[in-house]
Amino acid sequence: MAAALLTVARYRQLARLIRLFPLPFFVAKWLMLTALISVSVGSASAFFLVSLDWVTSWREANSWVIALLPVGGFLIGLLYHYVGSSVEGGNNLLLDNIHRPATRIRFRMAPLVLAGTLGTHLFGGSAGREGTALQMGGAIADQFTALFRLRPRDRRLVLIAGISAGFGAVFGTPLAGAVFGLEVFLIGRISYEAILPAFGAALGADYVTRWWQVGHTHYHIDTVPPLTPEYAFYAALAGVAFGGCAIVFGKLTHVTSLTFKRWIAFPPLRPLVGGAVVAGFVWVIGTTRYIGLGIPVIVQAFEQPLPPPDFAMKLLFTALTLGAGFKGGEVTPLFFMGATLGNALACWIPLPIALLAGMGFVAVFAGAANTPLACILMALELFGVACGPYVAIACIMAYLCSGHRGIYGSQVVGQSKHLFWGRQQGRKLSDL
Amino acid sequence: MAAALLTVARYRQLARLIRLFPLPFFVAKWLMLTALISVSVGSASAFFLVSLDWVTSWREANSWVIALLPVGGFLIGLLYHYVGSSVEGGNNLLLDNIHRPATRIRFRMAPLVLAGTLGTHLFGGSAGREGTALQMGGAIADQFTALFRLRPRDRRLVLIAGISAGFGAVFGTPLAGAVFGLEVFLIGRISYEAILPAFGAALGADYVTRWWQVGHTHYHIDTVPPLTPEYAFYAALAGVAFGGCAIVFGKLTHVTSLTFKRWIAFPPLRPLVGGAVVAGFVWVIGTTRYIGLGIPVIVQAFEQPLPPPDFAMKLLFTALTLGAGFKGGEVTPLFFMGATLGNALACWIPLPIALLAGMGFVAVFAGAANTPLACILMALELFGVACGPYVAIACIMAYLCSGHRGIYGSQVVGQSKHLFWGRQQGRKLSDL
Structure with missing residues (x-):
């Protein structure tokens, strides 16, 4: 009894201490x-x-x-x-x-x-x-x-x-x-x-x-021209394209998933059919370029011009794979799409190819996941500080353009991206 | 009349367009x-x-x-x-x-x-x-x-x-x-x-x-060791010191200002008296090291060991200057205090002197202005990406330690820093 009281007294003392110095x-x-x-x-x-x-x-x-x-x-x-x-x-x-x-x-x-x-x-x-x-x-x-x-x-x-x-x-x-x-x-x-x-x-x-001695891939953006109004305009345009890519990818994955669910009742059969379609596509086009993570292609996108349809192919393959019920997540494919789309944009936009690839790498992800600050920081950590202003413009434009859509249906709208959508505040993306 | 109606119709059309494509x-x-x-x-x-x-x-x-x-x-x-x-x-x-x-x-x-x-x-x-x-x-x-x-x-x-x-x-x-x-x-x-x-x-x-061809000062942190648990612990300790410095500075400026207001009724006389005290101090200690912005000393703090009392002297001079009613702001002096305090901490903390100076540069400011993310980004922009983890630890510790205090009295507590202070949410710092 006495011991129990003593313990209680000690707990009280600790609780008081915590209250005095909570931090x-x-x-x-x-x-x-x-x-x-x-x-x-x-x-x-x-x-x-x-x-x-x-x-x-x-x-x-x-x-x-x-x-x-x-x-x-x-x-x-x-x-x-x-x-x-x-x-x-x-x-x-x-x-x-x-x-x-x-x-x-x-x-x-x-x-x-x-x-x-x-x-x-x-x-x-x-x-x-x-x-x-x-x-x-x-x-x-x-x-x-x-x-x-x-x-x-x-x-x-x-x-x-x-x-x-x-x-x-x-x-x-x-x-x-x-x-x-x-x-x-x-x-x-x-x-x-x-x-x-x-x-x-x-x-x-x-x-x-x-x-554990596990390393990560390095990406290089060699030259970043100083920001000018003209370049800022181009970066914003690219950001719109990246945001559009994020929307299309989200939509397509969603539609694929719904279609599989509607037509195939027994869930394990969905990735079976989806897998057959993906494998068939690989066999038809005769390249393994668009399967897996695709890191080598991402690295290439920073180095040399690539075929413009790359990003669309990856979009298709990933929407099929994930919509059918395979596992892994969307982000590295989004990096792939962004980097190759940025690479393709270099035909029209007078910015260095590596810079555009880096902007796309994070900006498509920013639009799809609605996380612009994390994506800006990611670009600084992966590519260095110089690309900061370009990446910021691209990420924010992609974030604004993608609207209240995204790859995470359980995200809640905390602050609507535009006054007109104010009524959607507090609701889940999947309920909109 | 017809023209007016036409104008109204046009406005309506524009309003409808905006509603359709708000972004x-x-x-x-x-x-x-x-x-x-x-x-x-x-x-x-x-x-x-x-x-x-x-x-x-x-x-x-x-x-x-x-x-x-x-x-x-x-x-x-x-x-x-x-x-x-x-x-x-x-x-x-x-x-x-x-x-x-x-x-x-x-x-x-x-x-x-x-x-x-x-x-x-x-x-x-x-x-x-x-x-x-x-x-x-x-x-x-x-x-x-x-x-x-x-x-x-x-x-x-x-x-x-x-x-x-x-x-x-x-x-x-x-x-x-x-x-x-x-x-x-x-x-x-x-x-x-x-x-x-x-x-x-x-x-x-x-x-x-x-x-307009206006440049900015450059600061260099040459070597940043990879983060280890031991270094993280030291960085957190340094962060506590930076947070403490922010608290003391805020408090002292506030008290100085109140004292001047209590003893000197006619406002223009306050900076007169304050100026006399500051000028007197300069004359007594015989150096102009602690007046003005102090950029040269900040740059030195990244390069060589400085006298430990530097940060305290700057704190005193700035609290006096600003408390008396001079103008300019607190941030560059906070950079000065942080960099020199970090420099002084190098006696006890086994981290490179430039890294500690850089951490202090932003962390004292993070604690005083309650803006940790801006300060982390500032460090990345000024010193490069390598220092990121150290700076993040220091800024967040300083932010947490400084509590609901700061140099901007009109800041409102949006999310209390600790559960125990939850009741202060929604109130201005100056009202606490």
């Missing part, structure tokens, strides 16, 4: 949590990147495997149908939980999305890796919610930290990752509630990934 | 407005920077003029007392008008703050230039509100654009200027309503300033 406790608590998130998400990302590299090289060396894409799709479909229905919402499930904390994200989201993405890339689907990054990050981070019995308010911050960690680690851009986590769930508004968890987790996870 | 009209309108703001604010900033340079060199060559600081102060005091009482609120008046659009900012704010700042620097007060930048920007931009009969909603965006333009042009950091304009009026929250005007005006004004 040191806040900082200490979140540094501990972000350290845990960093180590686990950073290591998972490192493993993911290494295995993705291995899978991609193996496919490049054994391109007959693409014929098995329908089989791979069927397996991924079966996996999600029988084991993964609770986590099928993917990125949108994470965003929903940031808005309204419901039940804990099940840990299986992480291994499932990892397996699904590796399968998608092994058999030659056209997909990305940010979905995997975010979902592994969110699912792993959310396990700490239960472990430490965190309240719903703290759970939001944990999810944001997980997303920031995943994004920062997979792309090697911690500042952009942190801002992406803060920016992605609400359109047009950032709140700094989670600024410490987001930056802590993104920087930490990036460190852990690098500690 | 192109929105973009066109704001590109036109930001072009006007850019040209006027950018030119004003160029003139200001050139004259500030001239005034500073002249004072350096004729240091006897410091003896006249009380006279200068008295003149500035008289000027504001008899002509400038309507614009004496300065930066806070701008922020108030962003929150609640009231009467138009009078144009005289621009010439008055220009004259006041040049006077302050000519006679050797210790002050900055961002106050001048923001007030010239805001006052010039607001004249277009009347010219085009803009509604209150648009007026807010014009004021934000003016602030972004002034900041971007005076410091040569357009991206940081744009984000500063979006970030400064609300603590802990950004809204993208003004993203196009802010970025447009900041990039435009920076271009115009450079077009």
